[in-house]
Structure formats: C-alpha cells, structure tokens
Amino acid sequence: MALHIYNTLTREKELFTPITPGHVGMYVCGPTVYNDVHLGNCRTFISFDIIYRYLMYLGYKVRYVRNITDAGHLEGDRDEGDDKFSKMAKLQQVEPMEIVQKYTLGFRRVMQLLNNLPPSIEPTATGHISEQIEMTKQLLANGYAYEVNGTIYFDVEKYSKEENYGILTNRKLEDLLEGTRELGGQDEKHGRLDFALWIKAKPEHLMQWPSPWGMGFPGWHIECSAMSNKYLGKQFDIHGGGMDLAATHHTNEIAQSKGCYHVSPANYWMHTNMLTVNGARMSKSLGNGFLPDELFTGNHPLLEKAYAPMTVRFFMLQTHYRSTLDFSNEALQGSEKGLRRLWEAFETLNKFAPVNEQASEAELDAKVKKLVEGFDESMNDDFNTAKVLANMFELVPIINSIKDGLIAANALASSTVTLLQNKFKAYLEDIFGLTNSATGNNEVLGDVVQLLIDIRKEAKSKKDFATSDKIRNQLAAMGIALKDEKDGNASWSL
Numbered sequence: 001m002a003l004h005i006y007n008t009l010t011r012e013k014e015l016f017t018p019i020t021p022g023h024v025g026m027y028v029c030g031p032t033v034y035n036d037v038h039l040g041n042c043r044t045f046i047s048f049d050i051i052y053r054y055l056m057y058l059g060y061k062v063r064y065v066r067n068i069t070d071a072g073h074l075e076g077d078r079d080e081g082d083d084k085f086s087k088m089a090k091l092q093q094v095e096p097m098e099i100v101q102k103y104t105l106g107f108r109r110v111m112q113l114l115n116n117l118p119p120s121i122e123p124t125a126t127g128h129i130s131e132q133i134e135m136t137k138q139l140l141a142n143g144y145a146y147e148v149n150g151t152i153y154f155d156v157e158k159y160s161k162e163e164n165y166g167i168l169t170n171r172k173l174e175d176l177l178e179g180t181r182e183l184g185g186q187d188e189k190h191g192r193l194d195f196a197l198w199i200k201a202k203p204e205h206l207m208q209w210p211s212p213w214g215m216g217f218p219g220w221h222i223e224c225s226a227m228s229n230k231y232l233g234k235q236f237d238i239h240g241g242g243m244d245l246a247a248t249h250h251t252n253e254i255a256q257s258k259g260c261y262h263v264s265p266a267n268y269w270m271h272t273n274m275l276t277v278n279g280a281r282m283s284k285s286l287g288n289g290f291l292p293d294e295l296f297t298g299n300h301p302l303l304e305k306a307y308a309p310m311t312v313r314f315f316m317l318q319t320h321y322r323s324t325l326d327f328s329n330e331a332l333q334g335s336e337k338g339l340r341r342l343w344e345a346f347e348t349l350n351k352f353a354p355v356n357e358q359a360s361e362a363e364l365d366a367k368v369k370k371l372v373e374g375f376d377e378s379m380n381d382d383f384n385t386a387k388v389l390a391n392m393f394e395l396v397p398i399i400n401s402i403k404d405g406l407i408a409a410n411a412l413a414s415s416t417v418t419l420l421q422n423k424f425k426a427y428l429e430d431i432f433g434l435t436n437s438a439t440g441n442n443e444v445l446g447d448v449v450q451l452l453i454d455i456r457k458e459a460k461s462k463k464d465f466a467t468s469d470k471i472r473n474q475l476a477a478m479g480i481a482l483k484d485e486k487d488g489n490a491s492w493s494l
Contacts, residue, residue: 003016003380004382005383006270007268009167009264009268013381014268016237016268018060019235019236023061024060024061024063024238025062025233026048026051026052027066027224027232027238027239027266028044028048029069029241029249029250030068032070033070034084034099035088036103036106036292036293037103037106037291037292039275039282039295040274041242042110042316043275043325044241045066045111045116046114046116046313046317047240048240048272049433050321050431050433051270053430053431054383057430057431063232064120065119065120065227065228066119067122067123067124067125067223068100070100071085071126071207072220072222073085073220085100085206086206110292110293114309115313115433115434116433123227123231128223128230131229132197132198132218132222132223132226133211135260136197136198139154139256142259143158144259144260151188152196152198153189153190153195153196153197154195154252154259155190156193156194157173157190157194159259165251165255169246171247173193177193196219198217198222200214200215201217221248221256222256225260228253228265229257229265234263234265235263235264236265236266237268240269240270240272241271241272242274243273244274246269253265273321273322274324276324277290277326278328292309296309297492298446299483305329305333306446306449307332307446311335311336312335313434315331315335318335318338318385320382320384320385321385322382339434342392343434343436345400346425348399348400348403349420350421350425352409352417354415356413358413359410361411361412364398364411368395368412368416371394371395372420374388375388375392375423375427388427392424452475453482453489453492456482456490459471475492
C-alpha cells in the first residue's frame, strides 16, 4: 500500500505524490515564543516529528521547516489587542528579545525531552522582515492589498471575486462575514475579513522596523507565507499545524500566497486535533490546563504523580493525530504500564536467536508476518500510529510465550524472527522516537519521592518535625524541591 494522507483541503485521503520525486518539502507552523509551550503545541510537534521520521524511513529526502514566531502576534490573533511579546516584556521588565530567547530555549528543551528531531530549518519571523516586506509590496502591486495610514491590509472581498477564500474550511464568504463583528466607526479596514500584512507601529511599540510605509511590524499571517516561500518555494508538498490554525491563519496563508504568486502554497494540508482533560476541553479559563514541565514533575493539582517525557510521547501515539486526545491520570498511568510492557518485550525479542529456516508452526508464523506487515500498512493509511501499536501489543504475548517456553523456540522461521526484530526496532526507536528511559527512571523517581512525601506527611501529623525537616532538607540537597500546599499535601520539582 502506497502512502495516503488526509488532506484538509479536499477533505479526503489522497495518494501522496511529491512535487519532486524522492524529495518532500514540509512546513509546520511553530510556536509563538512569548510564553511556555503548551501541550497542544507538543501534540502537533510530536505528530509531525513522527511524520518526518516516517517519510525518511520511506526513503524520502525531507526538508522540514518549522518557524519560530517572535514578532507580530497580537493577543486577538487578528489585528487587535496588545503585541504578545511587548506585553510580556513590560510585565517582566526586560527587552522583548529576552522574552523570545527565554521561551525559545524553553521550547527547544521540551522538544529535546520529548525526543523530537530538530527541523531541517528553524527560521524566525524577525530574521525575515525583508522577505515579508517584499511579499507585501507584491500584493499591493497585484491589487490584493491597500494602505491606510501606514498599515497594509489584504483585501479579502476583492480576492474572493477571483478565488475561493474559504476553500480550506469549506465555508462560504457570506457565512464568514456573518460570523464577524460589524466595523466600528474608527475601523480603517475596508472589509470585516481584511487582515493586516504590515502594521504601523505606535512610537511606544517596542518591536518595529523601517518599511516603505514607515516604521512598523509584520502581521502574523504574512510571516509563514514569506518563510515557506523562501525555503520551500512557491509550491511545496505538506503544510501542517493544529486544527485551530485552519480557519484563520492557514486560510490567510493560502490567500496571501495565491494573491502574490498565483498558486496555492501546499498540495497537502494536515491538521492535528485538540486536547481534552477528563473529557473537557483544555483551557486556561477552565483551570484544567497544565504545561509539559508540570506533567514531567507532577506539580499540578490535577496530576496524581509525575509522568516521564517518553510516557507522554507514547500516550500521544496511542491516538490518531486527527482524533481528540483526552488526558487523565488513569490514561497516563495506563500508558506507563503499556510502554514498560512493550519495551520489555522489545528487549526480550532482541535476545532471540533465529534457529530454524522453516517455521514449525506455520499458522502462527503467518499470523506474526501479517501483524508485522501491518505496521507499514497502518502508517501508509494517514500515519495511523494507534493501529501500529495495536499490532505490537498483539505480538507481545507471542514474544513472551516464546521466552517462557510456552511456544517452541523454532515456532517461527528465522526470517520471521529477523523481520520482527528489525521492524520492532525501526518503529519503536526510529519512527516513534522512543528511548529506553521509557522503562521508568522518571516514574520510579516519582514513586519514590511520593513515598517520602507520604512519610513526611505522616510525621508532621504526629508532630515529628525533625523527621519532616530531615526529609525536606535531604531531598533539597539532592536537587528535589518540596512545596507544601494549602490542602496539606506537597508537590515536588527538580
């Protein structure tokens, strides 16, 4: 089975045919580095890391571009509100680029902990101001943009007379207009859906650059269009991101690129689904969101313990990237056990020595081959990692039964054993990006620390403050900080 990808643009699975045989150009919208990376971002980047790895496994030479948004992103995600970087810089009383540096380093650290490969190119918006200005100039020249007092807007309604603006989300312009607010008397845009390509900066704005229209800064959407064109060309193979980007950001990217270059930027548009916590959508307003570091340390009231980065990665792989992913302590702890079981079977499998050219149990041999061949079939069906893992878990009891002598060592043909060993290794390590830290160093540490916290709590209840202080101080000496909470419990962090 050849690789098929679900294309948001056409709303169906399509045979993947790269523009240049043997090569793939892939652009994924990266983080906005004004704050800590959130789990929704992590899911998207893990999903595209798997896609990147699998494309290379298939033999493609992949140029994977994932940007860093470090300018131009306003709080309203459109053209309203404060600049996210300037606001955070003022709150922390530092320069905006200190905010960018702090959270870019934090993002890369989390990606490394989750064992994501770095992209081929990681361009920044501030490093490509000239490209964004040139693209804006071309859109003005092509008649798809207009200037108002130093700010340049994209004319959506004019563009829509020639192109389908809502093609990505299959929405009509009339419906989109009904969903937007009426223009206020002070609004300078010609149309309600028009969006800024370049924004005139007020004198107090901390991040601004010279342009043909005066001092200003880029709009959010133009950044990705300019950077994808620079590194992948006017047309490339795959554009990805979270599903929340499709309706506005990716819709506007398509419009900008077609307005500028007269071609759609990407042939395949891929989107990851949202996260929920115990069935409810994860959000700050509901108070049910937690950050990656809070997952890794267990330092959050909704978490019963710490979960290792590999547990989190494995947990995410058990759900297809286009399906909703629900976090719960029960599900995460199930992932811990499942991953440990799978890794132990992998280590057992590596010790098998093929002993027979012919299988002594032909039916079992055929079953194992079919399950292993299903790995590639499932990944070729829109990167279905969940189905691959289901096949792996079906193979685990067979592996364990051979180890325990319940199934004869020569039950499988030597070629089948070799195939099984090679495919397990390729998928667990190379494609799924799991490491043997998955066997539980962080989980064991979390369990040990929790045991000490419980002992300390009991000591405090008996007014044995000497023991309580000893536990706290000795953990602190080892680099583990305890924090007493109002409810009498304690959390810990490294």
